[in-house]
Amino acid sequence: xxxxxxxxxxxxxxxxxxxxxxxxxxxxxxxxxxxxxxxxxxxxxxxxxxxxxxxxxxxxxxxxxxxxxxxxxxxxxxxxxxxxxxxxxxxxxxxxxxxxxxxxxxxxxxxxxxxxxxxxxxxxxxxxxxxxxxxxxxxxxxxxxxxxxxxxxxxxxxxxxxxxxxxxxxxxxxxxxxxxxxxxxxxxxxxxxxxxxxxxxxxxxxxxxxxxxxxxxxxxxxxxxxxxxxxxxxxxxxxxxxxxxxxxxxxxxxxxxxxxxxxxxxxxxxxxxxxxxxxxxxxxxxxxxxxxxxxxxxxxxxxxxxxxxxxxxxxxxxxxxxxxxxxxxxxxxxxxxxxxxxxxxxxxxxxxxxxxxxxxxxxxxxxxxxxxxxxxxxx
Numbered sequence: 001x002x003x004x005x006x007x008x009x010x011x012x013x014x015x016x017x018x019x020x021x022x023x024x025x026x027x028x029x030x031x032x033x034x035x036x037x038x039x040x041x042x043x044x045x046x047x048x049x050x051x052x053x054x055x056x057x058x059x060x061x062x063x064x065x066x067x068x069x070x071x072x073x074x075x076x077x078x079x080x081x082x083x084x085x086x087x088x089x090x091x092x093x094x095x096x097x098x099x100x101x102x103x104x105x106x107x108x109x110x111x112x113x114x115x116x117x118x119x120x121x122x123x124x125x126x127x128x129x130x131x132x133x134x135x136x137x138x139x140x141x142x143x144x145x146x147x148x149x150x151x152x153x154x155x156x157x158x159x160x161x162x163x164x165x166x167x168x169x170x171x172x173x174x175x176x177x178x179x180x181x182x183x184x185x186x187x188x189x190x191x192x193x194x195x196x197x198x199x200x201x202x203x204x205x206x207x208x209x210x211x212x213x214x215x216x217x218x219x220x221x222x223x224x225x226x227x228x229x230x231x232x233x234x235x236x237x238x239x240x241x242x243x244x245x246x247x248x249x250x251x252x253x254x255x256x257x258x259x260x261x262x263x264x265x266x267x268x269x270x271x272x273x274x275x276x277x278x279x280x281x282x283x284x285x286x287x288x289x290x291x292x293x294x295x296x297x298x299x300x301x302x303x304x305x306x307x308x309x310x311x312x313x314x315x316x317x318x319x320x321x322x323x324x325x326x327x328x329x330x331x332x333x334x335x336x337x338x339x340x341x342x343x344x345x346x347x348x349x350x351x352x353x354x355x356x357x358x359x360x361x362x363x364x365x366x367x368x369x370x371x372x373x374x375x376x377x378x379x
Contacts, residue, residue: 021049023051023052023055023058026046026049026052026058027055027058029042030042030043030046030058030061030062031061036065036066036069036071036074037074039062039065039066040066040074040077040078043062043078044077044078044081047078047081047082047085050087053082053085053087053093056096059096059100060100060103062078063075063078063079063100063103063104064103066078066104067103067104067105072104072105072106075100075101075104075106076106076109079097079100079101079109082097083116088120088122089120089121089122090122091117091122091123091124091125091127091128092127094113094114094117094120094122094128094131095127095128095131097110097113098110098113098114098128098131098132098134098135099131099134099135099138101113101135101139102131102134102135102136102137102138102139103135103138105138105139105140106139107135107136107139107141107144110131110132110135110136110139111132111135114128114131114132124156124158125158126158126159126160126161126163126164129152129153129156129158129160129164130161130163130164130167132148132152133145133148133149133164133167133168133171134167136148136171137167137170137171137174140174142171142172142174142175143175145167145168145171145172146168146171146172146180149164149168159191160191161193162188162193162194162195162196162199165184165187165188165193165199166196166198166199166202168184169181169184169185169199169202169203170202172184173202173203173205173206173207174206176206176210178203178206178207178210178212178215181202181203181206182203182215182219185199185222194226195226195228196228197228197229197230197231197234200219200222200223200226200228200230200234201231201233201234201237203216203219204216204219204220204223204233204234204237204238204241205233205237207219207241208237208238208240208241208244209237209240209241209244211241211244211245213241213242213244213245216237216238216241220234220238230263231263232258232263232264232265232266232269235254235258235263235265235269236266236268236269236272238254239251239254239255239269239272239273240272240275242254242272242276243272243273243275243276243279244275244276244279246276246279246280247276248273248276248277248280248282248285251272251273251276252273255269255273264297265298266297266298267293267297267298267299267300267301267303267304268303269298270289270293270298270304271301271303271304271307273289274286274289274290274304274307274308275307277289278307278308278311283311283312283315283317286308286311287312287317287320290304290308301333302333302334302335305324305327305328305333305335305339306335306336306339308324309321309324309325309328309339309342309343310339310342312324313342313343313346318343318346318347318350318352318355321343321346321347322343322347322352322355322358322359324343325340325343325359325362326359326362328340329362329363329366332369334369337363337371337372337373340359340363340371340373341373341374343359344356344359344360344373344374344375344376345376347359348375348376349376356375357375359373360373360374360375
C-alpha cells in the first residue's frame with residue numbers, strides 16, 4: 001500500500017465535515033513534521049477541512065518551508081490541489097494562491113491562476129491585478145511588471161490604485177530604472193492618487209542605496225512638501241545615503257534629528273553609521289559605535305559583524321577580529337563561511353596559530369550550524 005493511501009486511511013476517522021480537531025492541533029502537527037513528503041500529503045488531507053482553508057498563515061508557512069528546500073514541485077502539488085475546492089471561485093482565495101506562488105518565485109504559475117479566474121466565474125478586480133504584480137516582483141521578474149501594468153488594466157477595465165503604482169515603482173527601483181520610477185509619480189497625480197509613505201520609502205531606499213544622494217534629496221524634499229512624515233525606514237535610507245557619500249558628520253546630525261522627532265534609531269541606523277566610518281577608514285569611530293550600539297532592537301546583529309569583521313582584519317586588529325568571531329558563534333549568527341575563513345587566514349598569516357585553530361574547532365563544534373573551516377594548506 002502506498003504512503004498516500006496509508007495516510008489517507010489514518011486521516012479518514014477525524015477529517016470529516018463535522019470534525020472537531022482544532023486548527024491549533026493541525027498547525028502543530030504540520031510544524032513538527034520533519035518529512036517534507038509527509039508534510040505535503042498531510043497538507044492536502046487537512047485542506048479538505050474548510051476551516052483549514054481559511055488559515056492563510058499555515059499556507060504561507062508551508063510554502064515557505066518547501067521553497068527553502070527548493071521543492072517547487074511539491075509547492076505546485078499542494079497549491080494546484082486547492083483548485084478543486086469551491087473556494088477558488090472567490091477572488092480572495094485566488095489572490096492567496098497567486099501570492100504564495102509569487103513568494104516561491106513561481107510567477108508563471110501565479111499568472112496561470114490569474115488567467116484561469118474567468119473560467120471559474122471568479123470576479124477580477126484591482127486586488128487581483130495587485131496580487132499578480134506583487135507575485136511578479138516577489139519572483140524577481142521586474143522587467144515584466146511594466147508590461148502587465150500597461151496591458152491588463154485596459155484589457156480588463158480595471159483602474160490601477162495606489163498599491164498598483166507602488167508595486168510598479170518598486171520594480172523600477174529594483175531594476176535601477178529610477179527615472180522611470182520617478183515619472184510614475186507624475187502619472188499617479190494625473191490619476192488623482194497621492195504618493196504615500198511606502199511610495200517615498202521605496203524611492204528613498206533605491207536612490208540613496210545606489211549612491212544617488214542628490215536625487216534622494218529631491219525625493220526627501222518632495223515628501224516634506226506632501227506633508228508625509230518620515231519614519232524609521234525613511235531615516236535609515238537617508239543615513240545609508242550619507243554613509244555611502246562619506247558624510248558621517250551629517251549622518252550624526254540626522255541621528256540627533258531622529259531623536260528630537262521621537263524616531264528611535266535601530267540596529268540598521270547604527271550599522272549605517274558604522275559603515276560610513278568604515279568607508280572613511282576611521283577605525284576608532286567604527287569601534288566606538290560597535291561598542292556603544294546598545295541592547296534590544298539596537299543590539300549588534302549579523303549585518304553589524306559583516307561590516308566590522310573584514311574592516312578590523314584589514315586594519316590589523318586581529319585580537320578584536322578573533323573576539324568578534326567568538327561572539328558570532330555565541331550569538332548563533334548564520335554568517336557566510338568566507339567571513340570566518342578570512343579571519344582564520346589572516347590569523348595564520350600573522351602566526352597566530354592558536355587563535356586560528358580555536359576558530360576552526362568552534363566551527364566544527366557549533367551546534368547551530370557546522371562551518372567547514374580550514375587552516376590554510378601546509379598548516
